[in-house]
Amino acid sequence: MRGRWLFVAIASAGLLPVIGFLLIIVWMGFWQGNPGDPVSYTFKHYETLFTDGATYRTLVNTLGFASATVLFSLFFAVPTAWLVERTDIPGKNLIFAFMTIGALVPTFFTAMGWVFLLHPRIGIVNKFFVDGFGLAQGPFNIASLIGMGWVEGLGLSSIAFIMIVATYRSMDPALEEAARVHGLGIFRTLRYVTLPLTFPGIVAASIYVFTIGLSAFEVPAIIGMSNKIFTFSTYIFYKIQPLEELPSYGMAGAVSSLLVALALLLSWGYFRVLRFSHRYAVVTGKGYRPRLVDLGKQGRLLAWIFLGSFFFIAKLLPFLLLIWASLLRFFQPPSLAAFEQVSLINYYGLPWNLMFHGARNTLILMVVVPTLALLLCLAISWTVLRSGLKWRLTFDAVAFLPHAVPHLILAIAAVFTALFLLRNVFSLYGSLTIVIVVYTISRISFATRILNNSLAQIHPELEEAAFVGGLPLWQVMRKILLPLLEPAMVYAWLWMALLCYRELTMASVLVTSQDNVTLPMIVWGLWLGGSLNQAAAANLVVLAFMLPAVVLYLIFGRRSRFSEAL
Amino acid sequence: MIAISGLRKKFQSGDQTIAALRGIDLEVPKGEFFVLLGPSGSGKTTLLRSVAGLEKPEAGKIILNGKTVYSSSPRVFAPPEERQIGMVFQSYAIWPHLTVAENIGLVLTHGRFRLPKQEAAQRIRQSLALVQLDDFENRPARLLSGGQQQRVALARALAVNPALLLMDEPLSNLDARLREEVRANIKKLAVRLGITVMYVTHDQVEAMVVADRIAVMAHGEILQIGNPFELYRRPASSLVAEFFGSINWLRGRMLDDTRVETEIGNLTTDGARRYNGGVVVGVRPEDVKLDGAFPGDENRLEGEVLSSTFLGDQRIAEVRIKDKTLVVKAPPDDGALAKRVWVHLPKERLVVFPEMPEQQNRL
Numbered sequence: 040m041r042g043r044w045l046f047v048a049i050a051s052a053g054l055l056p057v058i059g060f061l062l063i064i065v066w067m068g069f070w071q072g073n074p075g076d077p078v079s080y081t082f083k084h085y086e087t088l089f090t091d092g093a094t095y096r097t098l099v100n101t102l103g104f105a106s107a108t109v110l111f112s113l114f115f116a117v118p119t120a121w122l123v124e125r126t127d128i129p130g131k132n133l134i135f136a137f138m139t140i141g142a143l144v145p146t147f148f149t150a151m152g153w154v155f156l157l158h159p160r161i162g163i164v165n166k167f168f169v170d171g172f173g174l175a176q177g178p179f180n181i182a183s184l185i186g187m188g189w190v191e192g193l194g195l196s197s198i199a200f201i202m203i204v205a206t207y208r209s210m211d212p213a214l215e216e217a218a219r220v221h222g223l224g225i226f227r228t229l230r231y232v233t234l235p236l237t238f239p240g241i242v243a244a245s246i247y248v249f250t251i252g253l254s255a256f257e258v259p260a261i262i263g264m265s266n267k268i269f270t271f272s273t274y275i276f277y278k279i280q281p282l283e284e285l286p287s288y289g290m291a292g293a294v295s296s297l298l299v300a301l302a303l304l305l306s307w308g309y310f311r312v313l314r315f316s317h318r319y320a321v322v323t324g325k326g327y328r329p330r331l332v333d334l335g336k337q338g339r340l341l342a343w344i345f346l347g348s349f350f351f352i353a354k355l356l357p358f359l360l361l362i363w364a365s366l367l368r369f370f371q372p373p374s375l376a377a378f379e380q381v382s383l384i385n386y387y388g389l390p391w392n393l394m395f396h397g398a399r400n401t402l403i404l405m406v407v408v409p410t411l412a413l414l415l416c417l418a419i420s421w422t423v424l425r426s427g428l429k430w431r432l433t434f435d436a437v438a439f440l441p442h443a444v445p446h447l448i449l450a451i452a453a454v455f456t457a458l459f460l461l462r463n464v465f466s467l468y469g470s471l472t473i474v475i476v477v478y479t480i481s482r483i484s485f486a487t488r489i490l491n492n493s494l495a496q497i498h499p500e501l502e503e504a505a506f507v508g509g510l511p512l513w514q515v516m517r518k519i520l521l522p523l524l525e526p527a528m529v530y531a532w533l534w535m536a537l538l539c540y541r542e543l544t545m546a547s548v549l550v551t552s553q554d555n556v557t558l559p560m561i562v563w564g565l566w567l568g569g570s571l572n573q574a575a576a577a578n579l580v581v582l583a584f585m586l587p588a589v590v591l592y593l594i595f596g597r598r599s600r601f602s603e604a605l
Numbered sequence: 606m607i608a609i610s611g612l613r614k615k616f617q618s619g620d621q622t623i624a625a626l627r628g629i630d631l632e633v634p635k636g637e638f639f640v641l642l643g644p645s646g647s648g649k650t651t652l653l654r655s656v657a658g659l660e661k662p663e664a665g666k667i668i669l670n671g672k673t674v675y676s677s678s679p680r681v682f683a684p685p686e687e688r689q690i691g692m693v694f695q696s697y698a699i700w701p702h703l704t705v706a707e708n709i710g711l712v713l714t715h716g717r718f719r720l721p722k723q724e725a726a727q728r729i730r731q732s733l734a735l736v737q738l739d740d741f742e743n744r745p746a747r748l749l750s751g752g753q754q755q756r757v758a759l760a761r762a763l764a765v766n767p768a769l770l771l772m773d774e775p776l777s778n779l780d781a782r783l784r785e786e787v788r789a790n791i792k793k794l795a796v797r798l799g800i801t802v803m804y805v806t807h808d809q810v811e812a813m814v815v816a817d818r819i820a821v822m823a824h825g826e827i828l829q830i831g832n833p834f835e836l837y838r839r840p841a842s843s844l845v846a847e848f849f850g851s852i853n854w855l856r857g858r859m860l861d862d863t864r865v866e867t868e869i870g871n872l873t874t875d876g877a878r879r880y881n882g883g884v885v886v887g888v889r890p891e892d893v894k895l896d897g898a899f900p901g902d903e904n905r906l907e908g909e910v911l912s913s914t915f916l917g918d919q920r921i922a923e924v925r926i927k928d929k930t931l932v933v934k935a936p937p938d939d940g941a942l943a944k945r946v947w948v949h950l951p952k953e954r955l956v957v958f959p960e961m962p963e964q965q966n967r968l
Binding site: 211213214216217218219220221222223224227231232235236333 | 657658659661684685686688690691692694695696697698700701702711712715716717718758761762765771
């Protein structure tokens with residue numbers, strides 16, 4: 040095939056930095072010194088990792104936070120998935136639309152809402168109890184592992200839902216019907232057939248959510264950091280951008296290495312369980328829909344009360360709190376006096392000049408990153424599935440790494456590279472280019488999975504027919520593959536664009552100047568600086584900008600593809 | 606045993622509403638092996654699933670064993686678990702997380718009966734013996750072959766001593782050889798147990814092998830109910846005739862009660878009914894006789910042999926009469942056919958139906 044090496048080269052160009060960054064992280068852990076100092080190496084950081092109480096506390100915090108995240112997300116996702124897939128509950132399209140949008144709402148957005156609601160000191164629910172009942176302390180504390188897990192879990196319930204729905208769909212409904220027909224009622228069928236069969240799928244979803252929780256940054260950063268509760272991601276961040284001491288890249292590298300090892304272990308477990316659950320998957324030729332459980336009037340009402348409260352609590356409540364906060368100079372619970380102080384002053388007072396910089400940069404990222412990622416991933420997918428190359432499975436494995444490796448760590452590796460390795464070659468630090476590079480690399484796993492799935496469904500003979508007809512590879516790509524892959528690419532492009540828009544984790548270390556500031560970073564900057572109400576206003580403005588993109592996604596992206604990428 | 610009247614069911618598929626059942630009436634006496642036969646989309650599976658309680662019809666009535674399990678007015682709907690049925694699914698629906706014995710045991714201990722363990726174990730052994738899977742009790746179900754899964758599915762369905770056994774294309778996922786063996790066994794087992802069976806298939810040969818009576822379905826309606834012989838020899842419509850084996854159609858119009866003017870010449874029929882307008886005369890390939898000489902009887906026409914293929918147990922020939930080509934199944938040992946032959950269409954083998962619009966395009 041003429042042109043084969045060009046594709047392999049492009050694929051390698053996308054994947055080499057991934058391996059590079061991982062090596063740099065491990066190496067960083069041995070590194071000692073400050074920018075400008077002569078470099079020396081030490082085992083000290085890895086030693087501290089296993090002897091220092093702070094690391095241990097962070098580990099316990101992180102595991103607790105991630106476990107709470109899994110519990111809360113499953114609590115909402117499993118019943119919702121069952122209701123949608125196996126009962127006659129009305130409004131299923133609405134539930135799906137809500138869940139899709141739910142996955143797009145930035146977690147830092149809801150996290151701020153929850154602070155206004157349940158912060159031990161300023162949260163309105165706590166204030167209500169303290170003022171109303173003379174309690175010394177508010178009963179709820181969002182700044183705790185359970186509290187943060189609650190917020191993160193609500194956010195990730197969308198992803199858990201989509202994965203569990205996929206489990207239900209891959210299960211032959213006749214398995215449940217056989218139980219009903221032979222005398223088992225609804226609940227016995229659930230207990231003896233449905234649950235055991237979906238269990239591996241639920242475990243896989245739990246591991247997946249747990250992995251995300253392990254490296255989650257936004258919630259621990261918005262809620263935990265100011266209350267001195269550190270998880271791995273915020274601990275690493277704090278080592279790089281401390282308030283008082285000098286940054287310790289060495290310690291960040293050591294902790295990151297540990298976190299990467301944990302995440303890779305979990306990913307391995309995830310694939311094991313997933314393979315196990317696929318043993319139960321039956322592909323039936325029949326397109327009939329399963330017999331839906333008749334909920335009855337009362338059941339439907341109960342189900343919608345559950346779903347309604349879930350939707351309200353997960354998204355609407357934080358949203359309302361942010362609106363309320365954005366209208367006040369100082370946050371206080373709603374009251375007559377408070378209503379008199381309502382004004383748009385926070386909106387007028389926003390750093391609009393910076394916001395325009397941020398909007399411009401964010402827009403560039405939204406266009407460039409998905410395009411670049413698709414280009415790289417097209418080459419990767421082609422290399423994996425079509426090149427016939429001996430190492431093609433290595434490409435697949437490396438393409439998976441950016442999913443397993445916490446994105447914060449990718450960003451730190453990039454910053455380290457820019458600051459210490461390439462300082463005299465290019466000036467990347469603080470540039471938009473470095474943001475583009477890291478964002479693109481972080482999306483490789485997602486886009487490769489989507490394209491792999493689509494490409495695998497295209498029969499190779501379609502291309503071979505063109506090769507036989509004498510077309511060179513790039514023409515085959517242009518005339519045959521691209522048109523056939525188009526729906527998947529449009530979907531993946533839109534989804535990645537939206538993720539770029541809401542990205543805060545990587546931005547938190549990559550963004551250092553007005554040249555590469557993004558909209559979420561401005562919100563976060565205001566929040567960290569203590570202007571909570573102004574941050575709320577900025578957040579709403581940012582979300583309003585996102586709306587047209589979400590509408591585009593709902594029109595052109597198809598929800599069914601989402602589960603393919605997990 | 607089964608009495609169904611006026612059963613209707615619609616499906617919503619996108620913007621389209623598809624009538625899956627348009628007023629089904631039928632009765633199946635106790636102990637009968639009753640087959641629902643039809644192409645895909647004919648509504649046969651929907652009908653079976655309605656009897657099982659897996660679909661809820663919109664109108665009509667279903668009585669099983671004297672008990673009304675569905676009725677639109679007064680509103681009655683018994684859920685599947687209350688209908689005392691056994692069912693074999695097309696995909697077998699063997700629970701992959703359980704062993705063979707547990708697959709059967711679950712319905713015995715947690716279904717209608719709630720049998721104690723010991724009694725259940727005995728029943729499991731009995732029902733596995735019925736399908737010759739005696740030593741498979743502890744085998745994980747997902748490790749079974751397709752044929753074995755099919756037998757476990759049958760054992761599970763029979764274990765609950767059902768008044769009625771439902772089977773939804775139970776053989777369609779087996780290879781051809783196994784299918785012949787299994788369908789003979791199913792028939793024998795049903796006769797031995799004296800059980801009532803409702804069986805869905807799209808394979809007309811399979812239906813003829815197992816059925817006492819067959820209901821031929823198309824577009825959500827029953828076209829004809831009868832035993833295999835009646836359906837083959839006395840089809841009620843051209844659709845039924847086409848569904849049971851191949852048939853040659855000749856377009857024409859009736860001259861009087863018995864004579865039809867067709868595109869290949871005038872033919873005499875047994876003449877049961879007179880139709881005005883266009884008709885088609887049907888004759889099956891094996892009923893056409895090819896004689897070398899002209900014996901001077903009715904329905905004899907001269908034709909030209911276009912092709913003749915020896916297939917071992919028979920010879921397939923294409924014979925042209927005027928502009929019409931007929932397919933003929935001849936005995937295999939006639940030797941090579943002469944170029945010109947006399948074709949005999951025995952009048953007792955001819956069937957006459959009004960011409961259908963869709964046939965006009967094909968003839």
